[in-house]
Amino acid sequence: MLTKILEKTLSGEGTFEAGLWKHLLWAEAIRNRKSNHDSNSVTWGFGPFGEHAVNASWIAVQELEKLGLGDDVDLHVYEVPVEYQTVQRLIPALWKKHSPQLVVHVGVSGMATTVTLEKCGHNVGYKGLDNCRFCPGSQCCVEGGPECIDSIIDMDAVSSRVSALGLDVTVTISKDAGRYLCDFTYYTSLYQSHGRSAFVHVPPLGKPYSAEQLGRALQAIIEEMLDVLEHSEDKINCQHEH
Template sequence: MANKKKVVVTGFEPFGDHAVNSSWVAVQELERLGLGEAVDLYVCEVPVEYQAVQCLLPSLWKEQQPQLVVHVGVSGLATTVTLEQCGHNKGYKRLDNCSFCPASQCCMENGPDCIKSVLDMETICGRVNESNMGITVSVSKDAGRYLCDYTYYTSLYLGRGRSAFVHVPPLGKPYSSQELGRGLQAVIQEMLTLLEGENTEGGDTHNRLCYHKH
């Protein structure tokens, strides 16, 4: 198939109390499951470092030319698979794995405060929960002002909103790696279905970007 859809999915390396990062474990499980014949899936592990993210993301978008980039991160507070609707530009004070944080405490000088994904996470959440797959999905509008939020904002900016962020709980709280992999697969398949719909309606996703100032 010449016109396979390219999807990039990333997880993060271990950090802090997370000696095993369930996000990368879940992404590796997803790689085993795949996203179906029509999708070319590319996965990679992202360092928990602001400067590494600034180098890695532009090259991912440029070299892979993906239809969609989905970043997955772990949240010690999460008990569900959580879909993040938007990324934030400011408030990055927490030190990364290299004991670094941006002097400006923001992703992009003069960038909009918040960028929303073109994907309606409420719709995706509803569809996956209705499928009764035994994994609960919820929606959040605050990705936490650390590497997760930082990565998401940068990716939304580079991809004109064609990005998504999924927070997963730590392993076994309550889901196994297999369950997290299945959950990611279901969520991303719904995301691709929604994007298909937008493309067939001929809507220009760029105009749907919400650059609102708080």
């Protein structure tokens, strides 16, 4: 069964450090283990801001919503403000509500020309103001937290598997999500989930990919991430049994 929920929250204009990450979308695929192998998926997104009237990430995730993630995944879509304090509040609330197997965030980079899988999130260096003209006084996500947290998802494996599918989209790997709301969101989620999160950056629409191409790429990426995670957990469980 595929359940689709759309929740939208207005977001205003915003500024951002170095102009690298133009606007931000969270697409969170949440898969809960159940006896019948059903699972849930949640997507959240930021609305347009700054110079971008169209949020490519939001459009891409709406395409993903149309495609779905298979009969055993429920897809829930959210749009949220570009605000540090909102991120800090909503991520723990979402994890508490869903107890997910995995969360996948999706953002847009004005500099990207490929679909990019982010390997890790960073704790310090957040100086860019959000839509509320706010940034953390400590300039970090979690005071006392580790400098960097890696996703437990093998991004190299996911990239190779998606590339082998023959989609007309190039997938690459990155270790720097930008030190703005994308990176802040990713680190916060990785910290909350003990690494059970992922982040995908997409380029602006038409530079070079269409909404349909990005939607299909997200569908393939998230499906491969869930499969990689499930097989790694099965391997761990098998080792524990012996």
